[in-house]
Amino acid sequence: xxxxxxxxxxxxRASLLDPQGQAVQHALQxxxxxxxxxxxxxxxxxxxxxxPTRDEAAARARTMCDxxxxxxxxxxxxxxVSP
Amino acid sequence: MHRVxxxxxxxxxxxxxxxxxxxxxxxxAYYVWHRDTDxxxxxxxxxxxxxxxxxxxxxxxIARFSPVLGAVAEHARAGGAVLGIxxxxxxxxxxxxxxxxxxxxxxxxxxxxxxxxxVAATDTPFTRSYARGEELTLPIAHGDGRYVADAETAAxxxxxxxxxxxxxxxxxxxxxxxxxGVCSAGRNVVGIMPHPERRMAPAxxxxxxARIFLSLEARNATQHAGGDMxxxxxxxxxx
Numbered sequence: 001x002x003x004x005x006x007x008x009x010x011x012x013r014a015s016l017l018d019p020q021g022q023a024v025q026h027a028l029q030x031x032x033x034x035x036x037x038x039x040x041x042x043x044x045x046x047x048x049x050x051x052p053t054r055d056e057a058a059a060r061a062r063t064m065c066d067x068x069x070x071x072x073x074x075x076x077x078x079x080x081v082s083p
Numbered sequence: 084m085h086r087v088x089x090x091x092x093x094x095x096x097x098x099x100x101x102x103x104x105x106x107x108x109x110x111x112a113y114y115v116w117h118r119d120t121d122x123x124x125x126x127x128x129x130x131x132x133x134x135x136x137x138x139x140x141x142x143x144x145i146a147r148f149s150p151v152l153g154a155v156a157e158h159a160r161a162g163g164a165v166l167g168i169x170x171x172x173x174x175x176x177x178x179x180x181x182x183x184x185x186x187x188x189x190x191x192x193x194x195x196x197x198x199x200x201x202v203a204a205t206d207t208p209f210t211r212s213y214a215r216g217e218e219l220t221l222p223i224a225h226g227d228g229r230y231v232a233d234a235e236t237a238a239x240x241x242x243x244x245x246x247x248x249x250x251x252x253x254x255x256x257x258x259x260x261x262x263x264g265v266c267s268a269g270r271n272v273v274g275i276m277p278h279p280e281r282r283m284a285p286a287x288x289x290x291x292x293a294r295i296f297l298s299l300e301a302r303n304a305t306q307h308a309g310g311d312m313x314x315x316x317x318x319x320x321x322x
Binding site: 012016017019020023043068069071073074 | 233
């Protein structure tokens, strides 16, 4: 078993309204960042997991996302394992 | 008299009002702690409003793994009546007992005020004492009340008449199809964002919510009351 760090990015599905991202976008534009075309806000989770292989660590993380960390109706996720 | 289990999660805050509303309607209502797995022969289960587990991660996401939810799912699968109010609705969606999900209000603000809703389905255990198309004033109190379902799911909900309550006049949170409440395909599981327990007596500003709870008792009392339920089990609504 080795220790892996899995960075998990959970984002609201692109087709859905993201009022949080929009509010941040408006605030940035109000600060003068006129070049901001869009902002989307999601979650970033860092999970330390013990697994026999890197692939196994990624598989465990995906199962965690499917079961709890992401809502399959509204969110997409991505898992990046290191080292 | 029906046995009504009101589930209490850490962070529930409408449990006492919900228990009172069910008792006022003539039900034998009692609390069930979220760690319990015995619903004590409940005829109906109500998941009350609040902020279970601080609404961390997503509203209802952690509560759905409470031990009691296994018993609630089993009760629902057997055709038992289940009502989720506000956070309870969010939990039922997270648990997959109702379709769709509830996301952050479109304009982000936490909304706590009365809204107008229309009763769109009366063939559920919790709305049978209303008339179809009847308009009600009920309070909402939520930050995550925007009902979201993909186009296919929304079409199925509409085709099957699974929309139970719909916002009228204004859509306060950006919900798909103005949806304020839905039921399962079997019609026994109902989730609504408004709080009927906060509008069930004249002292609370109105009693449009009372029949949500009276509907349960009405199943036995007067099966064909036709929506104008004024006396149930010897208890009268003051109009």
